[in-house]
Amino acid sequence: MSPEWYHKDRFLATRPAIASAIHRTPVLRSRTFDQWVGGELFFKCEPFQRMGAFKMRGAAHAIARLDEAARRRGVATHSSGNFAQALALAAREAGIPAWIVMPSNAPAVKVAAVRGYGGQIVTCAPTLQAREETLEAVVAETGATFIHPFDNEDVILGQGTAAQELIEEVGTLDAIVAPVGGGGLVGGTAIAALHLSPATRIYAAEPEGAGDAWQSKRANRLILQTNPQTIADGLRTSLGQLTFPLIRDLVHDVLLVSEAQIVEAMARTFERLKIVVEPSAAVAVAAVLHHNALFRGKRTGVILSGGNVDLKKLGELFSA
Amino acid sequence: MSPEWYHKDRFLATRPAIASAIHRTPVLRSRTFDQWVGGELFFKCEPFQRMGAFKMRGAAHAIARLDEAARRRGVATHSSGNFAQALALAAREAGIPAWIVMPSNAPAVKVAAVRGYGGQIVTCAPTLQAREETLEAVVAETGATFIHPFDNEDVILGQGTAAQELIEEVGTLDAIVAPVGGGGLVGGTAIAALHLSPATRIYAAEPEGAGDAWQSKRANRLILQTNPQTIADGLRTSLGQLTFPLIRDLVHDVLLVSEAQIVEAMARTFERLKIVVEPSAAVAVAAVLHHNALFRGKRTGVILSGGNVDLKKLGELFSA
Numbered sequence: 017m018s019p020e021w022y023h024k025d026r027f028l029a030t031r032p033a034i035a036s037a038i039h040r041t042p043v044l045r046s047r048t049f050d051q052w053v054g055g056e057l058f059f060k061c062e063p064f065q066r067m068g069a070f071k072m073r074g075a076a077h078a079i080a081r082l083d084e085a086a087r088r089r090g091v092a093t094h095s096s097g098n099f100a101q102a103l104a105l106a107a108r109e110a111g112i113p114a115w116i117v118m119p120s121n122a123p124a125v126k127v128a129a130v131r132g133y134g135g136q137i138v139t140c141a142p143t144l145q146a147r148e149e150t151l152e153a154v155v156a157e158t159g160a161t162f163i164h165p166f167d168n169e170d171v172i173l174g175q176g177t178a179a180q181e182l183i184e185e186v187g188t189l190d191a192i193v194a195p196v197g198g199g200g201l202v203g204g205t206a207i208a209a210l211h212l213s214p215a216t217r218i219y220a221a222e223p224e225g226a227g228d229a230w231q232s233k234r235a236n237r238l239i240l241q242t243n244p245q246t247i248a249d250g251l252r253t254s255l256g257q258l259t260f261p262l263i264r265d266l267v268h269d270v271l272l273v274s275e276a277q278i279v280e281a282m283a284r285t286f287e288r289l290k291i292v293v294e295p296s297a298a299v300a301v302a303a304v305l306h307h308n309a310l311f312r313g314k315r316t317g318v319i320l321s322g323g324n325v326d327l328k329k330l331g332e333l334f335s336a
Numbered sequence: 337m338s339p340e341w342y343h344k345d346r347f348l349a350t351r352p353a354i355a356s357a358i359h360r361t362p363v364l365r366s367r368t369f370d371q372w373v374g375g376e377l378f379f380k381c382e383p384f385q386r387m388g389a390f391k392m393r394g395a396a397h398a399i400a401r402l403d404e405a406a407r408r409r410g411v412a413t414h415s416s417g418n419f420a421q422a423l424a425l426a427a428r429e430a431g432i433p434a435w436i437v438m439p440s441n442a443p444a445v446k447v448a449a450v451r452g453y454g455g456q457i458v459t460c461a462p463t464l465q466a467r468e469e470t471l472e473a474v475v476a477e478t479g480a481t482f483i484h485p486f487d488n489e490d491v492i493l494g495q496g497t498a499a500q501e502l503i504e505e506v507g508t509l510d511a512i513v514a515p516v517g518g519g520g521l522v523g524g525t526a527i528a529a530l531h532l533s534p535a536t537r538i539y540a541a542e543p544e545g546a547g548d549a550w551q552s553k554r555a556n557r558l559i560l561q562t563n564p565q566t567i568a569d570g571l572r573t574s575l576g577q578l579t580f581p582l583i584r585d586l587v588h589d590v591l592l593v594s595e596a597q598i599v600e601a602m603a604r605t606f607e608r609l610k611i612v613v614e615p616s617a618a619v620a621v622a623a624v625l626h627h628n629a630l631f632r633g634k635r636t637g638v639i640l641s642g643g644n645v646d647l648k649k650l651g652e653l654f655s656a
Contacts, residue, residue, distance in 0.1 A: 042362045063610035283647055290383035290643035292610040323610035327603055331651010
């Protein structure tokens with residue numbers, strides 16, 4: 017029934033292809049969180065993934081699937097977030113070049129991180145048009161393969177390996193909650209559950225201030241994000257042509273949370289789980305805390321997507 | 337050769353006695369840290385321990401060793417730090433009362449934490465004399481057993497189970513580094529290594545501003561701490577009558593680190609390991625980073641002792 021690209025055999029071939037490039041991250045529990053929610057929570061901890069986020073899985077998989085000629089030419093993407101770092105690191109590990117198109121207003125700390133992982137940075141004006149034109153020029157000049165940060169089959173399948181490891185480690189779950197931005201993580205999660213634990217309900221957690229997945233799910237068509245307003249900087253993007261159908265067909269519901277709930281969930285995660293999470297990861301935590309009626313008496317997986325947060329900003333966030 | 341209280345049989349009986357009360361915490365690795373040090377590091381992650389620190393191990397063990405009559409009367413201690421919370425929680429789990437003597441100037445957040453774990457708080461004036469008199473009065477009135485936060489055989493043996501789990505999980509280590517305050521953790525660590533991996537060198541990591549263990553080790557006699565100056569609030573105390581001989585006889589050396597090195601190590605741990613650590617835990621990280629000649633080409637365990645840090649203070653710490 018599922019489109020060919022995410023058939024079971026192809027999904028199950030994913031993790032072996034990336035096993036040497038990624039960490040198998042731990043699953044942690046907290047009795048306090050369990051009490052708050054009234055159910056059992058299993059936190060899949062991607063902040064401990066290489067470069068600090070699940071994006072490493074998809075990037076490594078996209079590179080693993082290239083043929084020899086394409087590997088020689090390298091890869092390219094546009095991203096100012098975790099995928100930029102992930103593709104740079106995965107490419108370095110594979111011994112191939114990576115060109116990363118970043119807007120001129122990208123935070124210096126993010127540019128430095130990509131450079132630290134060996135990525136070749138190509139700066140462009142901070143507009144969608146400049147970004148796409150610059151990327152096209154890079155691809156035309158170098159022959160590099162463009163790897164979309166989320167609307168790419170191999171990337172989505174790679175992201176699904178986090179949920180696969182979670183299900184293999186803790187057994188059947190009633191639900192899994194993952195944040196949704198472009199939809200690669202929750203889409204991959206839904207594919208993993210489809211094949212490994214089909215009764216598991218998949219929930220996408222989304223900021224109210226960037227609610228395009230919630231709108232798209234309800235409208236039953238892809239509605240693009242305009243003017244997102246959220247501290248969860250990884251979740252400001254629109255869904256894509258591959259990820260929207262996954263949310264439409266395989267994700268049970270989209271759960272919205274407020275900015276205050278995101279910050280509170282981030283603090284609770286630092287305080288109780290002792291894990292450094294970025295705001296985007298805290299969105300999934302906020303969803304289980306504030307939509308807890310869905311999870312009471314249930315076994316629920318929560319995908320903590322990443323932990324790349326600017327320490328200098330923590331004081332501001334936690335001063336309330 | 338070893339005093340009877342920490343003979344192998346008695347040490348090996350410890351973990352089974354506390355298994356149901358504690359978490360087996362994960363061991364995490366970081367390629368970046370390995371590169372910085374030039375060796376392999378294995379981080380034993382006690383921030384993920386119940387109530388957020390290794391102290392839960394010793395508290396649970398001290399309570400497990402009480403006879404039935406003593407259990408009915410309960411336990412008492414003086415502490416404004418992690419041991420207060422640990423004893424309160426371990427007592428609640430055992431279904432027995434715990435009286436915690438805390439100075440009137442203890443931070444409200446710590447008092448609230450002890451109360452949250454069910455401890456009965458007895459406030460005293462913020463002097464050593466008042467603390468001891470108040471504790472004696474509590475013990476006289478209630479018949480509770482005084483459990484010293486570190487200078488107690490069962491507590492020390494309990495703390496040693498962290499290193500035991502570490503050695504069992506990763507195999508032989510060339511060295512283990514643990515922070516030293518009262519000496520319960522590093523003392524227990526040395527006992528674990530004595531029995532399970534006798535060639536492992538044990539290093540105590542200590543702030544320069546609270547260098548009593550360093551002085552005591554060099555003087556070959558117990559020198560008390562006076563006027564400690566360090567942000568590592570768990571490490572301001574003196575060694576005790578039981579812990580000093582362990583540091584003298586079983587600990588290879590004491591490694592001093594500066595305040596700036598502690599803060600830097602704390603930031604690196606947040607950024608790279610994505611683990612929330614308190615300053616006392618960062619002292620061990622600072623020691624491997626700044627005494628790295630000792631650990632180059634070696635396999636070294638690092639005990640991250642705890643993660644109970646006030647989020648509101650992070651901004652200040654990381655603003656540099």
